[in-house]
Amino acid sequence: MSMRLKTEEGIRLRGTFSVPGDKSISHRAVMFGSIAEGTTSIHGLLTGDDCLRTIDCFQKMGVQIERDGDYVEIRGKGIDGLQEPKEILDVRNSGTTIRLLLGILANAPFHACVIGDGSIAKRPMDRVVQPLLQMGAKIDGRENGRFTPLSIRGGTLTGIDYVSPVASAQVKSAVLLAGLRADGVTSVTEPQMSRDHTERMLRLFGCNVEEDGLKKTIKGNQSLRGTTIHVPGDVSSAAFFLVAGLIVPNSELTIQNVGINPTRTGIIEVLKEMGADILVEGKDDHSIEPVADITVKTSSLKGIEIGGDVIPRLIDEIPIIALAATQADGVTIIKDAAELKVKETNRIDTVVKELSKMGAQIEATDDGMKIYGPSKLRPATVNSHGDHRIGMMLAIASCLAKGETVIENNEAIGISFPRFFEQLKQLKHANT
Numbered sequence: 344m345s346m347r348l349k350t351e352e353g354i355r356l357r358g359t360f361s362v363p364g365d366k367s368i369s370h371r372a373v374m375f376g377s378i379a380e381g382t383t384s385i386h387g388l389l390t391g392d393d394c395l396r397t398i399d400c401f402q403k404m405g406v407q408i409e410r411d412g413d414y415v416e417i418r419g420k421g422i423d424g425l426q427e428p429k430e431i432l433d434v435r436n437s438g439t440t441i442r443l444l445l446g447i448l449a450n451a452p453f454h455a456c457v458i459g460d461g462s463i464a465k466r467p468m469d470r471v472v473q474p475l476l477q478m479g480a481k482i483d484g485r486e487n488g489r490f491t492p493l494s495i496r497g498g499t500l501t502g503i504d505y506v507s508p509v510a511s512a513q514v515k516s517a518v519l520l521a522g523l524r525a526d527g528v529t530s531v532t533e534p535q536m537s538r539d540h541t542e543r544m545l546r547l548f549g550c551n552v553e554e555d556g557l558k559k560t561i562k563g564n565q566s567l568r569g570t571t572i573h574v575p576g577d578v579s580s581a582a583f584f585l586v587a588g589l590i591v592p593n594s595e596l597t598i599q600n601v602g603i604n605p606t607r608t609g610i611i612e613v614l615k616e617m618g619a620d621i622l623v624e625g626k627d628d629h630s631i632e633p634v635a636d637i638t639v640k641t642s643s644l645k646g647i648e649i650g651g652d653v654i655p656r657l658i659d660e661i662p663i664i665a666l667a668a669t670q671a672d673g674v675t676i677i678k679d680a681a682e683l684k685v686k687e688t689n690r691i692d693t694v695v696k697e698l699s700k701m702g703a704q705i706e707a708t709d710d711g712m713k714i715y716g717p718s719k720l721r722p723a724t725v726n727s728h729g730d731h732r733i734g735m736m737l738a739i740a741s742c743l744a745k746g747e748t749v750i751e752n753n754e755a756i757g758i759s760f761p762r763f764f765e766q767l768k769q770l771k772h773a774n775t
């Protein structure tokens with residue numbers, strides 16, 4: 344499918360609104376509720392395709408999950424209550440689903456086959472499979488378990504002290520989840536801090552997770568108790584509108600109820616450094632995840648260097664940061680971001696290729712990209728390549744390109760933001 348987006352001279356973006364629930368938190372809420380004992384109620388779940396795949400996988404293992412819009416109720420019976428799936432578990436496009444699921448399946452004493460779509464088939468699974476094998480899980484798959492399809496038989500595991508070569512919340516979470524029922528203690532140390540939703544949420548479900556800097560430790564033989572979760576708005580989805588409000592002339596946008604967990608707010612720090620007018624108004628609530636209303640106004644941005652420890656804290660926002668950089672004065676260098684090559688697409692290549700079609704001055708480097716701004720963008724026929732974040736970034740880029748931009752494969756956006764185009768349309772106002 345393709346989407347035609349028309350941009351007239353002088354449009355501006357105005358409005359106060361909220362974005363759908365956080366994808367990382369939604370996945371974990373469904374997974375942890377499914378292996379907990381008792382009822383878990385989830386308010387504000389993201390109903391994008393990735394999270395629906397997580398629900399589907401646990402339903403195929405006999406877990407009773409009822410959904411009414413973004414409200415979900417799960418009747419968990421503990422990890423022992425999971426049943427051997429009769430069908431293949433298909434995660435489609437969702438890296439978080441497959442990697443965390445493997446950590447849970449490693450504890451389940453039955454056999455399961457896991458597959459995904461063509462994008463998942465190219466993404467490395469060995470980063471999770473290797474530590475799980477070390478713990479005693481039996482996993483096999485294409486190229487010795489490096490890629491899907493994977494087959495796993497869980498069972499009795501032994502805790503390990505794992506030092507991960509990558510800062511990845513998916514790796515950290517898979518190992519900690521396997522450690523939940525392993526004999527002894529399991530630790531994961533990562534080179535930089537990645538998002539910590541698993542650690543926070545395991546505590547909410549009654550588990551003990553210890554932290555010593557970058558080392559996270561969990562004792563084995565713990566069980567989870569069902570709970571109630573309110574999912575905050577996804578800062579990774581909000582990011583598209585934060586940048587839109589900054590780069591489209593005469594705009595002002597307020598996004599309410601956005602999750603501002605410090606392991607996710609690298610985007611806000613970087614945009615501020617670029618000169619953005621951003622107001623973050625934190626809310627005094629007592630949830631495990633902090634929340635704020637964020638207001639942006641059109642700003643003059645300048646090019647900066649982005650690299651090091653901040654990268655894992657804004658990894659999914661790099662495509663939209665690259666767009667912001669095309670409008671900034673001077674050069675922006677994004678480095679230390681080779682992880683972008685193993686996302687839904689190679690996001691270094693897809694960002695450079697698609698933004699170049701619209702007239703951006705941008706080049707790929709080994710571990711990121713270099714963007715020369717500011718440049719005037721023109722309408723073009725561009726392609727999401729099946730990557731939701733590339734599709735949304737291009738839709739925001741079209742707001743600067745007078746005329747008609749066509750986004751091919753636009754349906755991918757439903758993976759994390761089902762009503763994205765309606766939302767964007769509501770914010771567009773003609774200049775009067």
Ligand SMILES: O=C(O)C1=C[C@@H](OP(=O)(O)O)[C@@H](O)[C@H](O)C1
Nearest residue numbers: 367439510511512513514658659
């Ligand atoms: O744990 C998670 O929910 C996620 C972790 C990140 O991936 P990595 O763990 O591969 O860095 C991120 O890119 C992904 O969108 C969601």
Ligand SMILES: C=C(OP(=O)(O)O)C(=O)O
Nearest residue numbers: 436437438439659686687
């Ligand atoms: C990388 C992403 O997700 P996942 O790894 O779950 O496919 C993303 O949402 O940008």
